[in-house]
Amino acid sequence: MKKVIMGNHALSYGAMLSRAQVIAAYPITPQTQVVELLSEMCANGTLDAKFIKVESEHSAMAACLGASMAGARTFTATSAQGLALMHEMLHWASGGRMPVVMGDINRAMAPGWSIWTDQIDSLSQRDTGWIQFYCSSNQEVLDTVIQAYKVSEKLMIPSMVILDAFALSHTYEVVEIPEQEKVDAYLPPFNPPYRLTPADPHAFGGLTSPDHYMELRYKLQKDMEKVPALVEETGREYEKMFGRYLGQVDDYLCDGAELVFVTSGTAGLTARVVVDELRAQGVKAGNLRIKLFRPFPFEQVRSILSRVPKVAVLDRNISYGHHGVFYQEVKSAMYGLPSEPAIFGFIAGLGGRDITRETYKEIADYALKHDRPEEEIVWIGVKK
Amino acid sequence: MSKERKMTITLPREELMSSGHLACQGCGATLAMRYALKALGQKTILCIPACCWSVIDGPFPHSSLDVPIYHCAFETAASSASGVRAGLDMVGDKETTVMAWAGDGGTFDIGIQALSGAAERNEDFIYACYDNEAYMNTGIQRSSATPIGAWTTTTPVKHYKKERKKDIIGIMAAHDIPYIATASIAYPEDMVKKFKKAKDIHGTRFIHIYAPCPTGWKSRPDDTVKLARLAVQTGYFPLYEVENGEKWTLNLKIKERKPITEYLKLQGRFRHLKQDEIDLIQAEVDNNYQKILKKCGL
Numbered sequence: 190m191k192k193v194i195m196g197n198h199a200l201s202y203g204a205m206l207s208r209a210q211v212i213a214a215y216p217i218t219p220q221t222q223v224v225e226l227l228s229e230m231c232a233n234g235t236l237d238a239k240f241i242k243v244e245s246e247h248s249a250m251a252a253c254l255g256a257s258m259a260g261a262r263t264f265t266a267t268s269a270q271g272l273a274l275m276h277e278m279l280h281w282a283s284g285g286r287m288p289v290v291m292g293d294i295n296r297a298m299a300p301g302w303s304i305w306t307d308q309i310d311s312l313s314q315r316d317t318g319w320i321q322f323y324c325s326s327n328q329e330v331l332d333t334v335i336q337a338y339k340v341s342e343k344l345m346i347p348s349m350v351i352l353d354a355f356a357l358s359h360t361y362e363v364v365e366i367p368e369q370e371k372v373d374a375y376l377p378p379f380n381p382p383y384r385l386t387p388a389d390p391h392a393f394g395g396l397t398s399p400d401h402y403m404e405l406r407y408k409l410q411k412d413m414e415k416v417p418a419l420v421e422e423t424g425r426e427y428e429k430m431f432g433r434y435l436g437q438v439d440d441y442l443c444d445g446a447e448l449v450f451v452t453s454g455t456a457g458l459t460a461r462v463v464v465d466e467l468r469a470q471g472v473k474a475g476n477l478r479i480k481l482f483r484p485f486p487f488e489q490v491r492s493i494l495s496r497v498p499k500v501a502v503l504d505r506n507i508s509y510g511h512h513g514v515f516y517q518e519v520k521s522a523m524y525g526l527p528s529e530p531a532i533f534g535f536i537a538g539l540g541g542r543d544i545t546r547e548t549y550k551e552i553a554d555y556a557l558k559h560d561r562p563e564e565e566i567v568w569i570g571v572k573k
Numbered sequence: 574m575s576k577e578r579k580m581t582i583t584l585p586r587e588e589l590m591s592s593g594h595l596a597c598q599g600c601g602a603t604l605a606m607r608y609a610l611k612a613l614g615q616k617t618i619l620c621i622p623a624c625c626w627s628v629i630d631g632p633f634p635h636s637s638l639d640v641p642i643y644h645c646a647f648e649t650a651a652s653s654a655s656g657v658r659a660g661l662d663m664v665g666d667k668e669t670t671v672m673a674w675a676g677d678g679g680t681f682d683i684g685i686q687a688l689s690g691a692a693e694r695n696e697d698f699i700y701a702c703y704d705n706e707a708y709m710n711t712g713i714q715r716s717s718a719t720p721i722g723a724w725t726t727t728t729p730v731k732h733y734k735k736e737r738k739k740d741i742i743g744i745m746a747a748h749d750i751p752y753i754a755t756a757s758i759a760y761p762e763d764m765v766k767k768f769k770k771a772k773d774i775h776g777t778r779f780i781h782i783y784a785p786c787p788t789g790w791k792s793r794p795d796d797t798v799k800l801a802r803l804a805v806q807t808g809y810f811p812l813y814e815v816e817n818g819e820k821w822t823l824n825l826k827i828k829e830r831k832p833i834t835e836y837l838k839l840q841g842r843f844r845h846l847k848q849d850e851i852d853l854i855q856a857e858v859d860n861n862y863q864k865i866l867k868k869c870g871l
């Protein structure tokens with residue numbers, strides 16, 4: 190069935206079709222519609238789940254984790270300040286191997302208060318041990334929630350499904366809503382190897398000496414390393430059943446390109462328009478949209494970008510005192526390869542400032558004119 | 574043989590706690606857990622936030638308890654328990670009792686937001702707070718449950734605690750939850766009775782357990798039970814219940830309350846107090862006790 194829905198509701202439908210059993214959430218703009226629709230679904234019986242209307246995001250994540258430990262499939266969604274408030278519990282989720290799936294609406298951090306999009310909220314959580322997917326359409330949001338449960342529950346690692354504030358969260362698009370039966374066939378019920386049950390009493394997360402702690406973290410990393418292949422496998426399986434492939438990256442005309450824009454989220458779609466325009470003018474441009482950010486899709490990024498002479502990374506975020514986060518990550522992935530491209534870092538669109546065709550044209554101008562970046566960071570559209 | 578006098582054991586015989594735990598000598602919190610589990614039985618899941626009990630249980634991969642434990646973040650006893658309850662309900666286990674088991678710091682201070690939220694939603698679990706009147710896990714720092722006059726490492730003798738202990742029962746009673754009780758490790762029958770009663774009630778149940786800490790109170794380990802008893806006999810920690818926020822019942826009437834100094838003088842944490850300060854504390858205790866009697870209609 191096709192429906193015209195907003196990005197936030199794509200998250201709700203994703204959770205509904207995945208048969209989330211416990212939802213605990215707290216409202217924050219621009220996430221509110223996600224949980225409003227889910228509470229509606231719980232109230233009218235469309236979704237057989239317990240919705241815990243907690244008093245904060247910290248408690249939202251804590252409650253999801255308790256429910257996950259008891260063996261239930263859990264869902265929550267938040268944004269910016271709410272995600273930051275959850276920080277401690279994000280480590281708890283991954284360290285405790287609890288496969289919660291969460292929607293995060295990318296919103297800039299206060300102060301000053303901003304409800305508009307940028308990526309620093311989720312990127313600040315990159316080292317918490319969560320899988321992170323950055324989506325660029327409402328269809329992709331819905332599909333990715335379902336896939337995320339499959340990946341997360343197989344490896345017992347939580348997932349964050351991320352979408353831009355307003356540009357996606359409040360934008361209505363046509364979305365194919367998969368049939369429940371088919372989703373059930375794709376995603377079996379959650380059945381964790383260990384859980385809280387008096388029939389088999391264990392103590393989870395107790396005092397862990399240096400003799401054991403490191404091995405637990407090593408195992409988490411080793412399982413993280415399995416994510417890219419599993420995303421590939423589950424994405425192909427999804428394609429077979431639903432006709433839409435869900436991958437780690439999205440390659441648009443990168444093969445043989447002289448300049449590739451590396452983007453994430455909705456900003457990538459604008460890049461494609463510019464790629465087409467540049468190509469019409471004889472510039473061989475391309476776009477690599479990074480969808481899976483954690484774990485970083487090293488293999489695919491390396492194989493695509495090592496065939497390209499120039500790479501322009503667009504960051505809608507900044508790691509103060511360093512660079513944009515995607516720029517850091519792409520550089521580190523490409524470092525030392527025999528065919529390392531010239532990699533340029535651009536920052537644009539913080540706090541919801543629009544990223545337009547002009548933004549990319551400026552980026553292309555700079556990258557084409559210079560052999561190497563002359564500044565650590567090239568700011569686009571900033572009033573200096 | 575038949576003339577031999579036998580003591581009747583009124584407590585359940587089942588032991589869900591083994592002796593290989595890591596508590597200090599004379600730890601009141603340990604007795605508290607032992608009695609609570611005797612009352613609740615094996616079909617119990619614990620949510621234990623950061624506190625002494627996150628250590629007492631024993632290091633990974635060991636546990637001194639025969640019930641499942643979820644060691645959760647410091648401020649999340651109530652929110653974690655809310656989640657565990659919801660999760661169990663969804664996987665079809667309606668029988669198991671969920672109990673949040675937290676210290677006074679995790680309850681009166683950092684966890685009070687989550688606790689108030691859960692109580693307002695009337696979440697279906699028992700919240701037990703064992704009160705040793707300071708942050709003991711981290712080395713005896715003051716909490717809002719530390720009594721007036723006490724020394725702790727953050728309220729040194731020259732600046733001993735000047736603020737009153739927070740009225741946690743008053744706060745919980747204002748949430749109109751179905752069941753609230755105070756309990757003491759010196760009165761195990763009363764405590765077991767209360768946990769059993771709580772087990773059969775639905776909604777948020779709050780039990781405040783008085784649990785002396787020789788390490789933090791600078792008292793003798795063999796005085797732990799005596800101190801807990803004196804706390805009741807002086808009227809400092811009366812044993813009572815509050816049902817649905819309105820029905821207050823005193824469980825143990827003390828005919829002649831002992832003077833508070835009998836209780837204070839066994840603890841190094843009060844050693845610096847002068848007579849006039851002790852008199853002030855006595856007046857506080859009298860006042861609080863009268864307030865509770867009044868609420869109990871006595």
Ligand SMILES: Cc1ncc(C[n+]2csc(CCOP(=O)(O)OP(=O)(O)O)c2C)c(N)n1
Pocket residue numbers: 623624625626647648675676677678679680705706707708709710711716
């Ligand atoms: C967020 C956070 N802040 C601080 C701590 C450090 N911490 C661990 S236990 C504890 C004190 C616990 O006191 P209480 O709840 O009274 O339990 P007790 O140790 O006395 O049994 C503190 C401050 C922590 N684990 N987490």
Ligand SMILES: [Mg+2]
Pocket residue numbers: 676677678703704705706707708709716
């Ligand atoms: Mg304490």
